[in-house]
Amino acid sequence: MRTRLLINGRERAMELREGTSLLVALREDLGLTATRYGCGHGVCGACFVLVDGVPTAACVTAADQVDGKSIVTVEGLANGDELHPVQRAFLDEDAMQCGYCTGGMMISAVALLAREPHPSEDDVRKALDAHLCRCGVYGRAIRAILKAAR
C-alpha cells in the first residue's frame, strides 16, 4: 500500500502494509520514536500527534487515513534549535518526571493554545484530560501551559 505522509513539513512516501497504524509507521518505519506506545487503544495520550492541527491518538489512526494530511510529531515542535514556547515552559517548570507522557501532553497543549491563546486553568485541565501521567506532574504541566500562554 503506497502511502504519502506529510510529517513535520517533509513528505515521506512509503510502502506500508494494509492496516498499519500511524504509530507503527512513525516508530518502526520512520524511526520517529518521540511518539510513544502507551496503550494501543487511544486512551492514555502518549502517542498523540497533530493531524491538520487536531490532537490525535496515532495508535488508533490508520496511516492511510491521514494520507496527504499535515502531521506534526514532538520532533517537529521546535523550529530548529528554537524550542516551541510550550516546550520551553515545560522545561522552565520542570513539568516532567519520567518524561514518557510529556510529548503527548505538549502536543495537546500546542493545539489548545492555537485555538485558545488565553485558556483558563479549567480549559487546560479539560484539554489535557486525555493524557495519563503516573508520576503525577499534572499540577506542573498546568502551570507550564498557562505560562506558555502568557
Added chain:
Amino acid sequence: MKRPQQPRWGERPPDRLEQRIVVARDGCVTARSGKVEYGQGIRTGFAHIVAEELNLPMTRVRIELGETASVPWDMGTFGSMSTAVDGASLRNAAAFARKQLVARAGDRLQVAADALAVRDGSVFAPDGRSLSFVELTAEEPLAGEVPDDAAGAVRRPPQDDRPERLEGLAIVTGAARYPADVRIAGMLYGHVLRPPSHRAALHALDTSVAETISGVVSLVRDGDFVGVVAERNDQAMAAVAALDARWVSHAAADGEPMDLALRRDRGVKTAFAGAAWRVSARYHMPHIAHAPIGPSAAVADVGDGRAEVYAATQRPFGLRDELAELLGIIPDRIAVHPQMMGGMYGRGNMNDAAIEAARLSRAVKRPVLVQWTREEEFRSGPDRPTLDADVEAALSGEGTIVGWRYRGRTNPHSYGWGGGSPQVAEMTAGRNMVPPYELGRMEALLRVEPGLIATGSFRSLGAALHVFAIESFMDEVAAAASADTIAFRLKHIVDPRLARVVETVRAMSGWRASTVAGRGRGVACTIYHGTYVAEVAEVSVGDGGRVRLERVWCAVDAGRLAHPDGARNQIEGGVQQAASWTLLEELPIENGEVIAATWRDYPIARFTDAPRSIDVAFTGEPDVPSTGIGEPGSVPTAAAIANAAFAATGVRRRELPLNRSPIGRRNATA
C-alpha cells in the same frame, strides 16, 4: 554458574576514587553511580553535589548512571536512598578529588595547599598562575580509596531553588530514549506467551497456525517459556495470539506464610486490661497495579560469550547477574545499559522484559526488542500486595494511648519469595509498621503470605499500607477522645523533627475544623527512612459520596536538599500518585486472574482529578545529612485523604479505594 560474591543488603565495598570521578580530556568531570534515573531527578541532584564540591559549573559535570561495565557495583535504586547514600558517596569522592587536585597543584606551583583556590575546572595560586584539572591529571589519573569523611560537614547554604533537569531537553524534544526506542542493526521483535495466571503451567501447545504467520523468524520454547520472534512487532504479536495453548492450574502455593513480630513489648495485655477505654478498627487496602504509562520493554543482543542489554531497570547489576546465570556468560562480558524508564515505581526491580528479550535473542542470534502490551502489563506484571490490619488502642482516663496492638496481613513486597528471609520481609513488608509515636506498651505483628496474584515491590513497600491504617486509626482515636487530631498526635510525638513537620503543616494549612458542609480536612504524618513528612488534605464530597481532592499541604524534613525544586517535584508527584491509589485504584481479579486489560478497566487520576494545589515546605537544616525524597511524599497521603473524607461527612472509610466504581463505568464514554 556460581554467582560472584556480592555484598549483602545494606553493605557496600569501600569506594575507589577512580571508579567514581574521572577528569575527561575536554575538562568535564564524569561522576559515576550504580543508581539509575527514572524521573526522580537523581542525575540532576548528583550533578549539583559534584559541581558544588569541585566548584564547577553544572554544564561541565557528566553523570553516568547504572552502566554495569563502568560504574561501581550497586544493589539497586529503591528505598529512597540514592541521595542519602550514593549522593553522600559522590560528595565524599568529589571532595577527595578536590584534595588530590589541590595537593598536586601545590606541589607543582610550590604554593601551600590552603593558599590555592579551585574554580572553573582549575586550581589557582594567589599570583594568578593556574593548572587545569586536565593538566593535573594528564599523567596520573585520580585514584585511591575514598575516606568516609573526605567531605566533612557541609555548611554551605542550599542550592538555588529553581526547576532544572539534565534530561529535560531530551524529554521535550523527544530525543530521550526508552528501551522501546533502541534500534540496532538486524533487530527483530519478540513477544512471549503469557499464562492466564502466575500459577498456571503449560499443558499442551499447538504452534501450527502461528508458524504460518508471515514474518515469523522463530518459535522459541524452553519449558513453559514460549516466545515468537518476527521481522515486525505486529507479526510477533499475531503469532503469539495464534498459539493454541492449554494451561493447568497448579495448586502449589508460592511459599509458606511467614509470621513476623516487629515489636512485642512486655505488658501489652496488662495495659489493655487496665485501660479506661479501648478503641479498635479494621482496615483494608486492595491490590493495585504499577500501571506505568510506558509498558515494560527491553532490547537484548546476545552473542557468543557476550551480551548487551538495554533495559528500564532499577537493578542493573542484579539483571547482569541473573543473565549471567541464565546464559552461562561471565558477568564481565555482559553490559547492561539502563535506558529512560516510563514510570517505574518498583516495577523496574523485576527485569522480566529484559530476561525475555535475552532468551529470544539467544535463540535467534540477533538483537530482539520485547515490547509488552498494555494488557500484558496489567495482567502479567507484578502488583502491590493487599493489607488487612486490625488495630487496637488502650487509653488512660486522660485520653492518652497507653497500649497499642497492630495485626497486619499482607503479601510479599519483594521478588523471589522462595528466598525471602525474615530480615528482608521485615524491611519490606514490615516497613513503617511500628508507629513513630510513644504509645505505651506496643505490639506489632505481621503475617506475610503469598497472594492470589504475583506481588512485588511498589513505591514505599509496606509503608504506604501500614501508614494508612495507623494514621486513620490515630484519627479515630482522637475523635473518640474528643481531641483535636493534630494536638492528639503532638501529645504522642517525642521526636522533635516529627513534631516540627506536624506544626509546620498545621500553620501552612491554616488548620481548622470543618465548617462547610461536604468539605473537610485531614492530617497524617510519618517518618520514612529518616525523612519526616506531614500532610494535610482538603476534600469535597459530592452527591453520591464521591470524594474529590481539592488541596494538599505538605511539610517535609529531608535534611539538606541536593536540589530543592527536584525534591519538591518528587513530593508533589508522590502525593498525586498516592491520591490516585486512594481514590480510584483497585485491580479487578477473578479466580486468581487479573482481568484488567485496558485503562478503562483500571482508571487512574487524570488532569481533571488533580488537586487545585499541592503546597510543599521543607523544614530540614542544611547541615543535616540528606535523606530520601522519592517515596516519602506518597506515604501519608491515603490517610490524610480518608481522614478528610471523615471530617467532611462524619462517615469513617476504612477500605480503599474511596471512589470504588464498577469496571469501565468511569471511562465508558472515553
